Amino acid sequence: MPAAHAVGQAGRNANGVDLSRLLILGGTAEAVALARALSDWHDLDVITSLAGRTRSPAPPSGSLRIGGFGGPDGLATFLRNESIDAVIDATHPFAEQISENSLAAATATDIHRLQLVRPPWEKRQGDRWLEVSDAADAAKTLPGLASRVFLTSGHQNLEAFADLDDIWFLIRTIEPFGGRLPRHFSCLTARGPFDEAGEIALLKEHRIDALVTKASGGSSTYAKIAAARRLGLPVVMIRRPEPPPGALVSDIDAALVWIRQVVA
Numbered sequence: 192m193p194a195a196h197a198v199g200q201a202g203r204n205a206n207g208v209d210l211s212r213l214l215i216l217g218g219t220a221e222a223v224a225l226a227r228a229l230s231d232w233h234d235l236d237v238i239t240s241l242a243g244r245t246r247s248p249a250p251p252s253g254s255l256r257i258g259g260f261g262g263p264d265g266l267a268t269f270l271r272n273e274s275i276d277a278v279i280d281a282t283h284p285f286a287e288q289i290s291e292n293s294l295a296a297a298t299a300t301d302i303h304r305l306q307l308v309r310p311p312w313e314k315r316q317g318d319r320w321l322e323v324s325d326a327a328d329a330a331k332t333l334p335g336l337a338s339r340v341f342l343t344s345g346h347q348n349l350e351a352f353a354d355l356d357d358i359w360f361l362i363r364t365i366e367p368f369g370g371r372l373p374r375h376f377s378c379l380t381a382r383g384p385f386d387e388a389g390e391i392a393l394l395k396e397h398r399i400d401a402l403v404t405k406a407s408g409g410s411s412t413y414a415k416i417a418a419a420r421r422l423g424l425p426v427v428m429i430r431r432p433e434p435p436p437g438a439l440v441s442d443i444d445a446a447l448v449w450i451r452q453v454v455a
């Protein structure tokens with residue numbers, strides 16, 4: 192397992208007092224914000240874990256480790272070896288596998304687990320959303336709906352659009368991508384937050400007539416939704432998967448209350 196900073200054995204502070212240990216499964220702004228909010232909790236040792244998809248992630252407060260655990264068993268082993276008291280799954284709402292793994296591993300090791308899931312965007316007057324179940328479904332809705340599409344559903348899904356030869360795509364991702372791609376496209380790598388004026392300018396510049404996005408929620412990428420509304424464009428919105436069962440909160444304050452109750 193590659194580790195950005197080695198994570199130690201059960202934490203102790205400078206006075207030799209045992210600390211509670213918390214693992215945050217990250218990859219989101221919420222995970223960063225939670226680690227920051229916990230940075231002055233002196234009775235708590237916080238490790239953030241990232242999958243390693245981003246080349247130069249900003250270091251969070253506390254410790255950082257990077258890379259997969261090797262499935263639910265690997266995560267359970269990590270939780271045991273690192274004497275973790277609680278795990279906070281603050282991963283993206285579409286990161287289904289790691290959330291399932293965290294449930295299985297927390298159950299196997301009998302430790303506390305919380306999901307921190309940002310609220311979804313709410314539809315407003317003027318929004319023209321077509322809600323679909325997945326990327327394949329999104330691809331099916333495009334012929335006849337649009338000829339120039341702003342595709343922002345992430346690099347993992349691009350293959351679903353690869354056979355749409357009559358549509359031109361502007362593909363925006365955080366990192367460069369490969370794999371099977373549509374015949375006609377232009378790409379753009381950029382990381383939010385984006386602003387509405389910039390998104391409107393981008394949509395106009397490329398004469399976009401529909402947007403495809405995951406229902407990610409959060410403020411960082413909401414500007415494209417507002418821009419599409421302003422321009423009267425349809426938005427093909429890929430619905431969120433259901434989170435696995437277990438305790439769930441939707442904001443940092445509620446997560447802090449939960450953490451205080453179970454570990455501090």
Ligand code: NAP
Pocket residue numbers: 216217218219240241242244257258259260261262263265266281282283285286287288289290292345405
């Ligand atoms: P995924 O399908 O749920 O996870 C695939 C595998 O990646 C997991 O089984 C695990 O490998 C590893 N992994 C995922 N998150 C990890 C973490 N925080 N720490 C250590 N290992 C992790 O996830 P994904 O959709 O590929 O997303 C990967 C990461 O990007 C997530 O952490 C997520 O928060 C972030 N992200 C995802 C999206 C999205 O749209 N899916 C968008 C923005 C950010 P092992 O089984 O080997 O442990």
